[in-house]
Amino acid sequence: MEKKYNIGIDIGGTNTVFGLVEKTGNIIKKGSISTKGFESINQFIIALKKEMEKSFPESFWSNIEKIGIGAPNGNYYTGNIEFAPNLEWKGVLPLKNLFESYFNIPTIVSNDANAAAMGEHQYGNAKGMHDFIMITLGTGVGSGFYSNGKIIYGHDGFAGELGHVIAVREGRSCGCGRKGCLETYTSATGIVKTAHDFLKENPNSILYEVENITAKEIFIAAEKNDELAKSIFDYTGKILGQTLADAVAITSPEAIILFGGLAQAGKYIFEPTQKYMEENLLSIYKNKVKILPSALSESDVAILGASALI
Amino acid sequence: MEKKYNIGIDIGGTNTVFGLVEKTGNIIKKGSISTKGFESINQFIIALKKEMEKSFPESFWSNIEKIGIGAPNGNYYTGNIEFAPNLEWKGVLPLKNLFESYFNIPTIVSNDANAAAMGEHQYGNAKGMHDFIMITLGTGVGSGFYSNGKIIYGHDGFAGELGHVIAVREGRSCGCGRKGCLETYTSATGIVKTAHDFLKENPNSILYEVENITAKEIFIAAEKNDELAKSIFDYTGKILGQTLADAVAITSPEAIILFGGLAQAGKYIFEPTQKYMEENLLSIYKNKVKILPSALSESDVAILGASALI
Numbered sequence: 001m002e003k004k005y006n007i008g009i010d011i012g013g014t015n016t017v018f019g020l021v022e023k024t025g026n027i028i029k030k031g032s033i034s035t036k037g038f039e040s041i042n043q044f045i046i047a048l049k050k051e052m053e054k055s056f057p058e059s060f061w062s063n064i065e066k067i068g069i070g071a072p073n074g075n076y077y078t079g080n081i082e083f084a085p086n087l088e089w090k091g092v093l094p095l096k097n098l099f100e101s102y103f104n105i106p107t108i109v110s111n112d113a114n115a116a117a118m119g120e121h122q123y124g125n126a127k128g129m130h131d132f133i134m135i136t137l138g139t140g141v142g143s144g145f146y147s148n149g150k151i152i153y154g155h156d157g158f159a160g161e162l163g164h165v166i167a168v169r170e171g172r173s174c175g176c177g178r179k180g181c182l183e184t185y186t187s188a189t190g191i192v193k194t195a196h197d198f199l200k201e202n203p204n205s206i207l208y209e210v211e212n213i214t215a216k217e218i219f220i221a222a223e224k225n226d227e228l229a230k231s232i233f234d235y236t237g238k239i240l241g242q243t244l245a246d247a248v249a250i251t252s253p254e255a256i257i258l259f260g261g262l263a264q265a266g267k268y269i270f271e272p273t274q275k276y277m278e279e280n281l282l283s284i285y286k287n288k289v290k291i292l293p294s295a296l297s298e299s300d301v302a303i304l305g306a307s308a309l310i
Numbered sequence: 311m312e313k314k315y316n317i318g319i320d321i322g323g324t325n326t327v328f329g330l331v332e333k334t335g336n337i338i339k340k341g342s343i344s345t346k347g348f349e350s351i352n353q354f355i356i357a358l359k360k361e362m363e364k365s366f367p368e369s370f371w372s373n374i375e376k377i378g379i380g381a382p383n384g385n386y387y388t389g390n391i392e393f394a395p396n397l398e399w400k401g402v403l404p405l406k407n408l409f410e411s412y413f414n415i416p417t418i419v420s421n422d423a424n425a426a427a428m429g430e431h432q433y434g435n436a437k438g439m440h441d442f443i444m445i446t447l448g449t450g451v452g453s454g455f456y457s458n459g460k461i462i463y464g465h466d467g468f469a470g471e472l473g474h475v476i477a478v479r480e481g482r483s484c485g486c487g488r489k490g491c492l493e494t495y496t497s498a499t500g501i502v503k504t505a506h507d508f509l510k511e512n513p514n515s516i517l518y519e520v521e522n523i524t525a526k527e528i529f530i531a532a533e534k535n536d537e538l539a540k541s542i543f544d545y546t547g548k549i550l551g552q553t554l555a556d557a558v559a560i561t562s563p564e565a566i567i568l569f570g571g572l573a574q575a576g577k578y579i580f581e582p583t584q585k586y587m588e589e590n591l592l593s594i595y596k597n598k599v600k601i602l603p604s605a606l607s608e609s610d611v612a613i614l615g616a617s618a619l620i
Contacts (some may be wrong), residue, residue: 028615072592083384083594131465145560147469154457154562155441161559164592166552169479172446176592242476249471250455250560252464282474284383284393288466 003065006310010112011035011071013086019303020056025123028305033053045102045310064175066308067099067107070302072114077157079109085175108309113158114151117144119305120257124295132253137262141183147251167243177259182272185239188261195232202228219265245280248289259294313375320422320612321345321381325376329613330366335433337613341365347504351399359371377409377417378619380425380612383461389419389469395401395485424461427454429615434605442563447572451493457561463589477553495549498525498571505542529575547582555590558599569604
């Protein structure tokens with residue numbers, strides 16, 4: 001008999017969320033545990049399994065077909081997490097093998113942005129699209145590229161690192177050791193850096209009074225019509241739009257979907273991104289590429305995305 | 311009975327070459343006509359057909375399965391040439407329809423760089439590769455991207471314009487109307503521009519005596535150990551290597567194949583390109599991506615590439 005459910009798991013730097021998903025994309029149960037505080041990946045998986053067993057009634061377990069996992073630097077080909085800078089466990093972690101040993105359920109691994117792209121493709125705004133780009137604007141910037149109806153994994157499984165394309169030559173220092181990576185400008189942390197830079201030049205902003213500036217505080221200031229806050233978004237959208245124009249020249253997508261913390265800022269980020277992308281596009285691509293928000297909720301996309309890997 | 315031959319045609323801005331190709335990739339007959347001097351695309355096709363009928367014995371014509379055409383701005387999806395800046399006929403040219411009408415043979419159209427990529431994939435150094443990038447360094451810079459074993463055509467058939475990625479923000483003016491496109495630096499014409507720029511700063515070079523500097527003259531000077539000529543190649547390889555490092559972060563190819571006039575300069579262009587690409591790669595991609603010359607001869611690649619479309 002065909003099994004009815006899949007499990008989707010998103011391993012983030014801070015939290016890990018999991019869900020029991022029907023094949024229609026309906027999430028029946030979900031839960032989460034902290035990713036932090038486990039000495040080894042094995043201890044983490046044991047704790048995760050215990051939490052999942054509490055959450056999913058015993059009768060479900062025999063009806064699960066597969067486990068899909070989205071993880072930072074998760075590699076679809078090898079099933080490993082490889083050298084993820086934001087996890088406490090270093091080196092190569094054989095995620096697929098470990099899950100299959102502990103759960104005895106076939107497991108598929110991918111990176112978190114690819115998993116989000118697959119969730120969007122199966123259940124969201126990219127339904128039916130053969131060529132699109134998913135951009136996750138979170139603590140870092142991730143991306144998943146679809147071409148010919150399939151994720152571009154590349155030769156080694158590590159394709160789609162738009163966050164580490166050089167957006168500004170000799171620009172800001174990046175955690176990867178290089179300079180000017182897109183994520184140093186257009187992530188939730190990048191825009192805060194821009195805010196601090198802009199405030200040095202022009203302290204005439206309500207942000208000057210904010211003790212701990214976050215992407216959300218910049219959004220709130222923009223909502224209050226703060227000019228500096230709006231110029232911070234404009235600058236961020238400019239860097240993102242310029243880089244997207246170059247990415248379009250490579251894969252010519254039907255749409256680019258923006259997801260994650262910064263995408264929550266709505267028109268403040270979408271409008272300048274679209275404007276500067278159009279200004280920078282080669283003429284054959286102009287007025288063709290939609291920039292869309294994700295159709296999935298922040299809390300579900302990770303689970304749905306991971307389950308869509310299957 | 312299965313037909314034994316295909317026809318490969320490469321329509322260039324100056325010349326059009328054609329060949330009768332066995333399915334093994336063996337070119338039995340070839341020929342060429344000028345692309346210039348025809349008032350309409352129809353007159354051009356009629357002249358081309360006449361030339362081909364002279365070249366291929368009558369007995370072959372019933373044994374031809376398909377015609378493959380590589381053309382600037384050729385679109386695989388529509389079968390049209392669309393707004394090619396380097397052809398005398400403007401607007402949209404329904405190439406597939408016209409060829410099928412005049413020849414009564416099924417016809418496939420693609421852009422010239424994609425056709426070259428397919429030729430390399432079927433008969434050259436990219437044989438068996440699922441993920442690679444073909445770069446043509448000619449009068450302009452073209453590219454064909456393979457991912458998951460297929461050409462990335464993109465949503466509209468126009469993917470793969472690496473020559474129009476912005477290599478230098480606010481850099482040299484490009485024929486496309488924008489600034490800093492890769493092809494303004496790394497095409498055969500781009501490197502000549504670099505030579506003129508460098509000679510203004512430092513006339514201490516044997517190139518100073520050359521009346522009409524070409525990519526080939528710069529190569530000859532480098533062969534004579536001219537320091538300026540070598541620094542011109544170094545600069546060109548730097549711009550190309552930096553841009554390739556960003557392209558690798560998107561599609562993570564197994565290899566990048568350099569083809570066309572500038573690639574003939576061998577180590578003078580390959581060595582700096584590889585060096586600066588490695589310096590600029592995100593660490594997960596380092597020492598993984600080969601930069602290779604094409605295995606096909608300049609005169610055959612167009613015909614083989616076009617025939618490989620089939």
